[in-house]
Amino acid sequence: MSNSAANARETASGVAYARTSDGIGLAYRRSGRPGGPRIVLIHSLALDASVWDRVVGRLDDADIVTMDCRGHGRSDKPAGPYNVERFGDDIADLMGQLGWRDAVIAGCSMGGCVAQAFAARHPKLVRAMLLIDTTAWYGENAPAEWRARAAKARSEGLSSMAEFQATRWFGDRFGMEHPAQVQHAMSVFTANDIDAYAATCAMLGDADLRRHLGSFRFPVSVVVGEEDYATPVETARDLAAAIPGASLTVLSAARHLTPIECPDQIADAIRSLFRRATANA
Numbered sequence: 001m002s003n004s005a006a007n008a009r010e011t012a013s014g015v016a017y018a019r020t021s022d023g024i025g026l027a028y029r030r031s032g033r034p035g036g037p038r039i040v041l042i043h044s045l046a047l048d049a050s051v052w053d054r055v056v057g058r059l060d061d062a063d064i065v066t067m068d069c070r071g072h073g074r075s076d077k078p079a080g081p082y083n084v085e086r087f088g089d090d091i092a093d094l095m096g097q098l099g100w101r102d103a104v105i106a107g108c109s110m111g112g113c114v115a116q117a118f119a120a121r122h123p124k125l126v127r128a129m130l131l132i133d134t135t136a137w138y139g140e141n142a143p144a145e146w147r148a149r150a151a152k153a154r155s156e157g158l159s160s161m162a163e164f165q166a167t168r169w170f171g172d173r174f175g176m177e178h179p180a181q182v183q184h185a186m187s188v189f190t191a192n193d194i195d196a197y198a199a200t201c202a203m204l205g206d207a208d209l210r211r212h213l214g215s216f217r218f219p220v221s222v223v224v225g226e227e228d229y230a231t232p233v234e235t236a237r238d239l240a241a242a243i244p245g246a247s248l249t250v251l252s253a254a255r256h257l258t259p260i261e262c263p264d265q266i267a268d269a270i271r272s273l274f275r276r277a278t279a280n281a
């Protein structure tokens, strides 16, 4: 069945499809306890909803939606250009179809950029936000650097970048102790559609959410791995400092994909955000 024919219909694997306002099929999965605290989790570049598998298993009292962003996983892969604002609107469209009037939003890396864009455009839908291993802006060289990464993927193939990604994403010890997790992430990475990957890289190069940060009026936590060199601790510190009342947590011995590396700490961060949001209500 094509995604178009599967509008909001659940498949045998538990994956359902929502239709965005511009007609794109978004694959998502709902887990946990219906009626529990609502959470939407947004994954990083070139991966998919499975980034959150280890976190979801630790939050079984919550009502959780994980989705494949457009251009990723089982979601439709429209032609580019892409932009984080549209990715953010996709979250609002999905929540609208679920009848969710608000949720805690958590995004990792690219997902953190999407979460910020979503929050800027749909602030009433946000109870609280967790920004993980991410940034509001990749810097002034970012447009060229991200396009160079996309060009390498086109000319040499995604497999040529697998080792670079594995060391960027996972600490050495995690890689030795959890080879199946690393292998799974690499297989998702190398299966990407190259046009969608290139369009997403360009999107990240152009993303600049800095002007929105001071206007967030809900609880925000920023979390980063202490060994993250994609979005280093200093970047996370700047991000937290620009958001009123935001907290910063540095996870020791973790690198860039902390929802996979440190699921206990990420689940705890989500729970504690909920407590803050409830206390503020």
Ligand SMILES: O=C(O)CC1=CCC(=O)O1
Residues within 6 Å of the ligand: 043, 044, 045, 046, 108, 109, 110, 111, 165, 168, 204, 230, 256
């Ligand atoms: O640079 C990387 O590969 C890490 C990364 C940046 C955006 C994202 O989602 O992952």
